[in-house]
Amino acid sequence: MAEKIGVYFDLANIGGGVNVQSLADEATKKWGNLIALTKLVPELAKATDEIRADIEAQGLDGVLLCGASPRIDNELYRFAVPVDYVNLREQCVLAYKNPDGSPYIPAATAPANLQQMAQDYVQMGVAKMQKSTPPDSAAIEVTRRILVIGGGWTGLTAAAEAVDMGYEVVLVEKADKLGGAVINMPTASPLGPSWEYKSPTNLADKVAKITGNMRITVYLNAVMAKLSGQPGQYTAEINVAGEVKTEAIGSVILATGWKPLDPKYLEPMGLGKSSKVVTAAEFGKMLLADAPLPKRVAFVLDTTMAEEALKAKAAEAEAEAAAAEQAPQAEGAEGEEKAFVKADLESFAHLKYSNAVNSVGMLRLANTVCEKTADKSQAYILYKNMTVPGILERFYKKMQDRLGVMMTKADVTDIREDDDHMVVECKNTLLGQDFNLEADLVVLPTGLVPTTAKDVTVQFDYRQGPEFPDLELFDGFADSNYICFPYETRRTGVYAAGCVRQPLTLDACEVDAKGAVLKAVQCLEAANLGVAVHPRALDNSYPVFNFVRCTQCKRCTEECPFGALDDDEKGTPKPNPARCRRCGTCFGACPERVISFANYNIDQIGSMIRQVVVPADFKKEGPRVLILACENDAYPALDMAGMRRKAWSPYCRIIPVRCLGSVNAIWISDAMSKGFDGVVLLGCKYGDDYQCHFIKGSEICNRRMQNIAETLDRLGVQPERVAQLEVAIDEYDKVPTMIDNFVARITALGPNPFKGM
Numbered sequence: 001m002a003e004k005i006g007v008y009f010d011l012a013n014i015g016g017g018v019n020v021q022s023l024a025d026e027a028t029k030k031w032g033n034l035i036a037l038t039k040l041v042p043e044l045a046k047a048t049d050e051i052r053a054d055i056e057a058q059g060l061d062g063v064l065l066c067g068a069s070p071r072i073d074n075e076l077y078r079f080a081v082p083v084d085y086v087n088l089r090e091q092c093v094l095a096y097k098n099p100d101g102s103p104y105i106p107a108a109t110a111p112a113n114l115q116q117m118a119q120d121y122v123q124m125g126v127a128k129m130q131k132s133t134p135p136d137s138a139a140i141e142v143t144r145r146i147l148v149i150g151g152g153w154t155g156l157t158a159a160a161e162a163v164d165m166g167y168e169v170v171l172v173e174k175a176d177k178l179g180g181a182v183i184n185m186p187t188a189s190p191l192g193p194s195w196e197y198k199s200p201t202n203l204a205d206k207v208a209k210i211t212g213n214m215r216i217t218v219y220l221n222a223v224m225a226k227l228s229g230q231p232g233q234y235t236a237e238i239n240v241a242g243e244v245k246t247e248a249i250g251s252v253i254l255a256t257g258w259k260p261l262d263p264k265y266l267e268p269m270g271l272g273k274s275s276k277v278v279t280a281a282e283f284g285k286m287l288l289a290d291a292p293l294p295k296r297v298a299f300v301l302d303t304t305m306a307e308e309a310l311k312a313k314a315a316e317a318e319a320e321a322a323a324a325e326q327a328p329q330a331e332g333a334e335g336e337e338k339a340f341v342k343a344d345l346e347s348f349a350h351l352k353y354s355n356a357v358n359s360v361g362m363l364r365l366a367n368t369v370c371e372k373t374a375d376k377s378q379a380y381i382l383y384k385n386m387t388v389p390g391i392l393e394r395f396y397k398k399m400q401d402r403l404g405v406m407m408t409k410a411d412v413t414d415i416r417e418d419d420d421h422m423v424v425e426c427k428n429t430l431l432g433q434d435f436n437l438e439a440d441l442v443v444l445p446t447g448l449v450p451t452t453a454k455d456v457t458v459q460f461d462y463r464q465g466p467e468f469p470d471l472e473l474f475d476g477f478a479d480s481n482y483i484c485f486p487y488e489t490r491r492t493g494v495y496a497a498g499c500v501r502q503p504l505t506l507d508a509c510e511v512d513a514k515g516a517v518l519k520a521v522q523c524l525e526a527a528n529l530g531v532a533v534h535p536r537a538l539d540n541s542y543p544v545f546n547f548v549r550c551t552q553c554k555r556c557t558e559e560c561p562f563g564a565l566d567d568d569e570k571g572t573p574k575p576n577p578a579r580c581r582r583c584g585t586c587f588g589a590c591p592e593r594v595i596s597f598a599n600y601n602i603d604q605i606g607s608m609i610r611q612v613v614v615p616a617d618f619k620k621e622g623p624r625v626l627i628l629a630c631e632n633d634a635y636p637a638l639d640m641a642g643m644r645r646k647a648w649s650p651y652c653r654i655i656p657v658r659c660l661g662s663v664n665a666i667w668i669s670d671a672m673s674k675g676f677d678g679v680v681l682l683g684c685k686y687g688d689d690y691q692c693h694f695i696k697g698s699e700i701c702n703r704r705m706q707n708i709a710e711t712l713d714r715l716g717v718q719p720e721r722v723a724q725l726e727v728a729i730d731e732y733d734k735v736p737t738m739i740d741n742f743v744a745r746i747t748a749l750g751p752n753p754f755k756g757m
């Protein structure tokens with residue numbers, strides 16, 4: 001705990017808005033010897049040497065900086081002792097408006113409400129620092145060896161990249177040779193400048209680079225049997241043709257790729273019914289085998305026909321389930337079929353918009369068939385969406401001009417056999433008319449199902465089970481947050497790359513593999529330093545458990561979004577600090593409140609809440625509303641609103657939290673006991689389009705709201721006094737109104753019945 005704090009006020013940023021001397025005097029009066037000094041500095045950014053000298057001379061063990069948001073220029077303030085911030089600029093002076101809603105025009109004397117708000121924030125800042133301790137080190141010895149699962153294009157690239165960076169590699173491939181899906185590809189789409197022409201895959205060279213490297217151990221005919229431990233200290237058990245090999249591993253690249261969608265889903269388009277309908281993958285094999293090639297080939301990218309049939313099937317299954325809610329579940333083949341339809345609808349989504357692999361693949365195959373037949377074949381590409389990423393646009397344009405390749409946007413409404421050929425019915429075409437295309441062969445896109453969707457590829461020896469959890473959120477693809485953290489899975493230390501992550505062309509798979517290797521290296525080096533990876537990169541805190549009071553209720557182990565907690569032999573939680581992302585969801589869950597971080601804990605936030613001066617006269621002095629704001633989206637959104645002078649009610653007090661998942665119900669009780677009239681939990685969006693950086697934090701918080709509401713109801717406090725509001729980081733223009741609407745609701749409700757008790 002900090003015992004000698006220096007408090008600095010940044011006059012350049014807040015001097016014109018509030019009475020700073022009064023803030024310093026009030027803090028000194030309240031905290032006595034805890035505050036060793038207060039200083040009003042003309043410009044904080046220029047006072048860093050002075051602060052360093054004070055730390056030395058006065059033996060300060062904490063520095064509290066009152067001025068701009070902690071998100072601004074914090075790199076400047078790296079001292080030998082812990083540093084914390086009081087945000088008096090963006091979320092106080094700049095966000096202030098008068099109680100009647102009129103804008104605040106800075107005056108010589110700050111309005112009482114603004115001065116009180118600033119004072120509350122300073123007192124909260126001191127309390128926070130008082131209850132904070134520098135975390136012990138969680139540094140561990142690490143093994144600098146990377147496990148690459150999958151020996152296809154992405155896995156081979158990742159392995160080569162990792163050894164180039166100085167790490168050893170263990171490569172596990174389930175087949176009897178390296179190369180994966182590329183073995184069956186006649187050529188690659190462009191892999192480099194000028195990005196206009198097909199490229200040879202040169203797979204043999206890529207494989208030779210791996211097999212000839214002493215620092216890479218390759219296991220063929222091998223699958224994972226178990227992965228136990230934590231980043232930096234994993235033990236991988238690999239089943240190699242029936243024999244188990246054990247390897248010490250630091251981190252993992254998951255490059256297991258894809259498998260084709262069950263062909264039955266493309267049956268409505270003729271696949272499996274007619275020998276003249278094949279998938280792109282099958283057609284690639286025909287080209288490699290030098291099989292006789294047809295004269296007219298229709299490449300159909302529009303899969304709406306199949307999708308409609310699948311949707312109808314899913315709707316039928318859903319309606320049946322709803323009608324027979326009480327009836328026993330369908331069993332056996334029928335039950336499996338329904339589950340399969342539902343799961344594959346998501347994978348099918350990638351066919352719907354003709355992903356990059358299919359679009360570029362069709363261009364490549366069309367080109368090859370023309371080449372192989374010396375332009376005697378005619379290729380027709382019929383697409384609804386042509387997805388050509390980035391520079392590959394140049395290849396697309398080249399193919400547009402290529403003799404023998406004809407392409408048009410078209411709705412393909414029927415594919416049928418007619419005598420010795422196929423008829424493809426095309427509507428809404430770019431040619432200005434509907435037509436029936438005659439073809440000798442129809443090539444359909446290959447559905448890419450990520451190998452995580454049905455197969456267990458890593459075999460985690462984790463309490464939460466051997467699979468990646470909840471992959472339906474990502475259409476079955478292994479990722480934890482597409483928007484902010486590509487490569488990250490929900491298992492720290494395991495990074496997905498290539499088509500197990502999303503449908504990618506070969507050039508993109510190479511980039512992906514290199515990105516994932518960087519993450520894998522970063523993770524094991526972070527474990528070595530005892531610090532977190534994304535999103536709290538370099539955070540050296542970790543959850544500490546007071547096991548004496550643990551009731552083994554297992555809520556923490558179940559709710560941890562990253563499976564960081566196992567059970568020991570007695571059933572108590574067993575932390576794995578290197579798996580932990582420091583979100584605090586476990587301590588939000590713990591009913592006994594026995595989990596804490598040295599610098600973020602239940603007592604600390606409770607103490608901050610208790611620092612706020614809550615006026616007894618609700619009518620005259622207004623309500624008080626506590627906002628617990630997620631530091632990832634909500635807090636920056638509030639900062640941006642403040643910077644733009646988009647003010648909100650002066651009756652609010654904001655405390656940043658690591659994630660809404662870390663909000664423990666006791667803080668709401670603390671706020672109500674203190675006399676707050678309402679509490680807002682301001683965090684990321686949840687549900688299908690969730691944006692939570694810790695995956696489930698805001699969703700878990702929403703689930704807990706039900707219990708909180710029931711508790712409040714029992715206490716005679718209206719549950720409407722607590723609300724969870726969702727905000728995205730770019731919704732800074734909306735967040736003040738959201739807050740104001742809530743404050744208006746609380747004002748209408750009247751004072752918290754506990755006020756003044």
Ligand code: SF4
Binds near residue numbers: 560562583
């Ligand atoms: S819930 Fe969050 S803080 Fe707790 S163990 Fe899991 S990752 Fe770490």
Ligand code: SF4
Binds near residue numbers: 556589594
């Ligand atoms: S939530 Fe708390 S009481 Fe329950 S198992 Fe975890 S640490 Fe123990």
